[in-house]
Amino acid sequence: MKGQAAIEALLILAVILAAVAAFLPAGQRSNEVNSVMSAARVGANKAITELGMQYDRTIDITKLTFEGGNIAIYLTTSMGGPPDATISDKVRDEALKHIYHAVRGIFPENARPVTTGNYTYDVSVALTKVVK
Numbered sequence: 001m002k003g004q005a006a007i008e009a010l011l012i013l014a015v016i017l018a019a020v021a022a023f024l025p026a027g028q029r030s031n032e033v034n035s036v037m038s039a040a041r042v043g044a045n046k047a048i049t050e051l052g053m054q055y056d057r058t059i060d061i062t063k064l065t066f067e068g069g070n071i072a073i074y075l076t077t078s079m080g081g082p083p084d085a086t087i088s089d090k091v092r093d094e095a096l097k098h099i100y101h102a103v104r105g106i107f108p109e110n111a112r113p114v115t116t117g118n119y120t121y122d123v124s125v126a127l128t129k130v131v132k
Helices: 002-055 084-104
Strands: 059-067 070-078 120-130
Touching: 002 059, 002 070, 002 084, 070 084, 084 120
Parallel strands: 070 120
Antiparallel strands: 059 070
């Protein structure tokens, strides 16, 4: 009887370990995406804070989306202020630098897409001018 109980306990443990092992990669991928999205938001906030102080304009993040490695950052700003290309380039560069930092642990000198085992992360910025 003792041997049968031990075998049953081992079988239950094996099933639990198999289930955990099956879901581990999905959990790790989800954790990576969450970290990258958070880093992209931090980088975008840093960029829009600097631009806001430099040009005395309010720039807001309205939405962040993720699809297949591409992070889209949607911004709104009032008329006037810096050119659209200046805003887009600054936000994209800072977001990519912060993503690199989240994945690799250091800040790069130049912004570029970040490749991991799961995705190649890149950032696009969409800007909408509004009357405030």
